[in-house]
Each structure stands twice: as C-alpha cells, then as structure tokens.
Amino acid sequence: MEHSNNTRLEELAQFLKTRRARLSPEQVGLPHGGRRRTPGLRRGEVAQLSGVSVDWYTWLEQARNIQVSAQVLDNIARALQLDSSERKHLFLLALQQLPADLTPVETTISPTLQLFLDLQGTSPAYVTDQRLNIVAWNRAANLIYGDYRAMSMRERNSVWRTFTSPYVREMLQDNWETHARHRLAHFRANYGKFAGDPWWMELIGDLNQISAEFRAWWPQHDVLNGPEGKKINHHPAAGLLIFDQLSFHVTDSPHLTVTINVPTLDSDTTLKLNKLLSE
Structure with a gap:
C-alpha cells in the first residue's frame, strides 16, 4: 500500500512539473523576470497564483505526503490553466477522487443527439442533466410522460415532478x-x-415544504446510481405499458444521461405505442 501511495505522489509531482513547464509568465499575466534556466513558470510563481506558500507547493512537487484540499487543487488547476481532463487527473492523483463537475447547466443538446432520440420510435427516450432536469425528449416520451414543451424547467425536473405531480x-x-x-x-x-x-x-x-414523503426519506441518505430496470406505466389513453429501461452517458457530454424505455418483447406495448403515435 505504501509503495502504491508513493507511486501516486511521484506521478502527481511529475504531472505538476510538466504542466508548469509548458507555461510562460506572459501566458499567466506575470512579467518575464529575466533569463530562466529551465522553461516555464517557477515554483514560486505557481504558488503565488495559487495562493499557497512556496514551501508548500515545493513539497507537492517533491512527492511529499501532505494534506491538500479541493479548493487549493482548484486554485492550482486555474494557475496551470488545466483543461477539464487534466483537472480530473489532478484530483485523482492528489485526492484519489474526481472533482465536482463544473460544467455549466445546459438546456439544449446537439442536433445529432436529438436525431438519435427521434429515431427511437416507439421507445420513449429522454436526456437528463446532473440535476435530473429533462433537457430533451422524443415524441413517444412526450406522449407518455406529459407535454414537456409546456412545462417550466422546475416542472421538468424529474425529482420535483415525481413528488408533486398527480399525473x-x-x-x-x-x-x-x-x-x-x-x-x-x-x-x-x-x-x-x-x-x-x-x-x-x-x-x-x-420539496421539504411540499412533500411529506420527501421530508421522511431525504434524511435517510439513500444513495443509488443506475437504471430502474423494468417500468410499468398506466397511460390514460394507451393503458398498461411495460418497458425495460436502458441508460448511458454521452461520450462528449458525460454530464448528460440518455434514458431509453424499450417496450418489452412479451407485451403489446409496441402495438399500443404505434397506435398512440399515429393519432
């Protein structure tokens, strides 16, 4: 275990050195400061930009086992102008965990992803963001789960709707x-x-104000990721609908989740949806 930890810290040290070496003082808004023996920023300059002491930052690059906070890592990531992949790598090496995703909330998706949803036909499909807002959907989802086009963003939040919608x-x-x-x-x-x-x-x-169930369950701290499996819906016009659920992240937008509810093979759900879609 100690050898593994030392290897991780050494990897962190080398990563920081290489990121520092690729930046010039001018790129980060500092004066050049005369001739430099090695390319890139000096340790003191990174420390200054990150709001930490020179000694502390030096210890990081010496692979010492010191305490580091997420806030300081974010400061270092900004100082070294790391992109999102480099920032995640920094957090994994320093804290052995991913940082919070700072991707701005998006309310639209790419035309290609929308086309993918539309091509699902009788399989209701939709896209959720990290807040569980439904940000895109196909016609089948709109017909089964409600008219998303007429809903506010709050109403399209799947948690809010679950606990507040009679439908x-x-x-x-x-x-x-x-x-x-x-x-x-x-x-x-x-x-x-x-x-x-x-x-x-x-x-x-x-939600605490409006839902007794939410008030009772939220303090239980239950945590779960992943699909719900089989879904049984009772649609007011189509009747009983049975689906198998499939969910996955979008490669170029990993903060978005695509969910597709596929009609089960041993039910008449597909026939009912075809009729609903043709009306």
Missing part, C-alpha cells in the same frame, strides 16, 4: 413509491458533488 402518481400507481425512492437516491448521489450549491438547496427546501 406521475396515477401513471405509476402501486409502483410510485419504488420509483420515487429510486429517483431520490439517484438525486442524493448527484447532490454529493454539489452539496451546499444554492440551486440544490432551494429545490431541497421546496
């Missing part, structure tokens, strides 16, 4: 509690990356 309760019937607990556990898992963020705190506060 969702009626559609899920006896399966509502299982669905709601799973959705809440997924929300809790994502919240761990953004604990204290104002948007999350506001939604949690509002």
Whole structure:
C-alpha cells in the first residue's frame, strides 16, 4: 500500500512539473523576470497564483505526503490553466477522487443527439442533466410522460415532478413509491458533488415544504446510481405499458444521461405505442 501511495505522489509531482513547464509568465499575466534556466513558470510563481506558500507547493512537487484540499487543487488547476481532463487527473492523483463537475447547466443538446432520440420510435427516450432536469425528449416520451414543451424547467425536473405531480402518481400507481425512492437516491448521489450549491438547496427546501414523503426519506441518505430496470406505466389513453429501461452517458457530454424505455418483447406495448403515435 505504501509503495502504491508513493507511486501516486511521484506521478502527481511529475504531472505538476510538466504542466508548469509548458507555461510562460506572459501566458499567466506575470512579467518575464529575466533569463530562466529551465522553461516555464517557477515554483514560486505557481504558488503565488495559487495562493499557497512556496514551501508548500515545493513539497507537492517533491512527492511529499501532505494534506491538500479541493479548493487549493482548484486554485492550482486555474494557475496551470488545466483543461477539464487534466483537472480530473489532478484530483485523482492528489485526492484519489474526481472533482465536482463544473460544467455549466445546459438546456439544449446537439442536433445529432436529438436525431438519435427521434429515431427511437416507439421507445420513449429522454436526456437528463446532473440535476435530473429533462433537457430533451422524443415524441413517444412526450406522449407518455406529459407535454414537456409546456412545462417550466422546475416542472421538468424529474425529482420535483415525481413528488408533486398527480399525473406521475396515477401513471405509476402501486409502483410510485419504488420509483420515487429510486429517483431520490439517484438525486442524493448527484447532490454529493454539489452539496451546499444554492440551486440544490432551494429545490431541497421546496420539496421539504411540499412533500411529506420527501421530508421522511431525504434524511435517510439513500444513495443509488443506475437504471430502474423494468417500468410499468398506466397511460390514460394507451393503458398498461411495460418497458425495460436502458441508460448511458454521452461520450462528449458525460454530464448528460440518455434514458431509453424499450417496450418489452412479451407485451403489446409496441402495438399500443404505434397506435398512440399515429393519432
């Protein structure tokens, strides 16, 4: 274990040295400061830009086993102008965990991804962000789960809708509690990356006010990631619909999750959806 830890710290030290070497003082807004024996920034300059002491930063590049916070790592990442992949690598080497994803909230997706959703036909498909907002959908999803086009962003949040929408309760019937607990556990898992963020705190506060089930279950700290498996819906026009659920992340937008509900082979769900889509 000690050898593994030493190897990780040495890798961190070398990574920092290489990132420092590729930057000039001018690139970070510092004066050149005369002739330099080696290319790139000096350790003292990185320390200055990061708001830490020269000794402390030097210890990092010497692979010493010192305590480091996420805030300081973010400062170093900005000072060294790391991209998102380099920033994640820095956090993995220093803390052995990924940083919170600072990707801005997006309300639109690429035309290619929208085309993919549309091509799913009788399989309701939609895209959620890290807040579990539904940001895109196909026609089948719109017909089964409600008119997303007419909803506000708050109403398109799947956690908010699960706990506040009579339509969702009626559609899920006896399966509502299982669905709601799973959705809440997924929300809790994502919240761990953004604990204290104002948007999350506001939604949690509002749900505490409006939903007795949320008030009872949120303090239980259940955490879960992944799909829900089989889904049974009771649509007011199409009747009983049974799906198998498939979820995956988008490679070039890993903060987005695509969910596809595929009609089960041993049901008449596909026939019912074809009829609904043709009307």
